[in-house]
Amino acid sequence: MAGATIEIENLTKDYPYGFLHLKKKRSLEGLTMQVEDGEVFGFLGPNGAGKSTTIKLLVGLIFPDAGTASILGKPITDIEMHRDIGYLPEQPYFYDYLTAAEVLDYFARFHDLTAADRSERVKRMLKKVGLETAGKIQLRKYSKGMLQRVGLAQAILHDPKVVILDEPMSGLDPIGRREVRDIILELKREGRTVLFSTHILSDAEMLCDRVGVIVGGKLRGVGAPGEIVGMKTQGMEILFELPASTATSTASANAAGILAKAAKTGDRYRLQVTEEELYAALEQLRSAGAKILSVTQVKATLEEYFMHLIEADRAQAAAVEVSGK
């Protein structure tokens, strides 16, 4: 980590609405954060949280009402900054009268590449995103997942130092999501900085060095996925089997209290206990004839953290509404 590649300082965006656009809705409020060089940064938040607004501000599609941002030391208003960034829009849509190869060649023309270089890169990118056999088909015949791949290809076609992806896994099947994850990891291995927004938390946990959680236009936390939710163990989970024949025996009657707390699925039980209770519980289960399958630590997931923030935000909004009345 050599330094901040993306620096955002107090970025604020209001969207006008209503007749004559006289009213304003704040979509992003004083966002300040950094994305370090070479890291994969996940931007998390529910729909309408301000993720896409932030990304659109960074790539110059919309303009801030306050605040500044820079990428690789260049302000986002500087056209030169665009040479070093690759951007995948949310639910990308391209000229449907062009083939994938033509679209990529078109976008490559904006990067001052020679015709031979363009042709070589287009072929390489189509192969990378698994579209080498569909490169000559017009995009109107492409599925959503295939369009997403074209979007990824155009974003990394010119070897950008910074790759910004808006919901890259959106609309993809599990295989497609896996392929996108692999591409992101490959970009990281190549030393590129990746910022991507998502609401698929497992992807963020799997890929990101750090995540930023945004809710209601405000940044609510930044850190490593484990760090942000707290590393403290919330308890231990025991997975065990107890055949129906032994479940009714005298031995298992001694473990009746503990069994009542367990969740049953078929012959299998899932029991959550504190760290202090663990060994006693294991002993009781062993004497009841249970077969212990696994014991794992229970930690708060990013999803729980995320839901906690959203609920807190809703509660605050409701409180403001009540006090307003």
Place this chain on the structure above:
Amino acid sequence: MKRAGAVALNTFREAVRDRVLYNLVFFALLMMAAAIFVGQISIGIEELVIKSLGLSAISVIGLLIAVFIGVGLVYKEMDKRTLYALLAKPVRRWEFLLGKFGGLVLTLAVNTVAMAAGLLAALVYVKQHLERTDTVLFVAIYFILLKLMLVVALALLFSCFSTPLLAILYTSAFYVAGLFVEEMRTFQFATPNPAASWLLRGLSYLLPNFENFNVMAAAAHGREIPGALILQNTAYAALYCIIVLLIAAAVFSRRNLK
């Protein structure tokens, strides 16, 4: 400029692959066939009828393409979000606009040349030869192209901030009003109301004077068109297009793409 050129070529390619454009060319060819038919039943004035009909068809079809494709040039890219990936590349917004303008003008030029070839073919079919006075047709066609450039610039401007339907209304209103610029200049002296006179005077300078480009009657009769008018119309169209495109660039440069 290279980047504007890339946008222009893509715009041209879109138009070429658009079936509506082919239908309009087919319609043009149909008009030419009709001209030949009408020419055959118009005793003594076949040439006049063919030239008038042909030039009118070139003008009307060109206007339809300029307005209906022009109003969607920017709006369609915003609506379908094809613009998002493009503007994240090192391309300035004014380069994008210039490219869209250039692409449609190129489309219209190719279309107009194709229709002009059809008109000349019809003339050769009727007269068996071409005369020196027929070269005036090229001037008339050139003026039509200049007029279409102005219409594209206006349609592009309206496309930057309104829906296609409204942009069609605005562009059409400007076009129709622009046909009466000479009348406005005359009426400003006739009206006793100083405010109305001032308004008419202002509008006559603000609106594009499309009547300047109408030399179809002269061309149909084989009358020569002065070189000064060619220069004046070229300069006028270039200046007006630059001003309108600068306004469009100013509007579009601060436009938020939601």
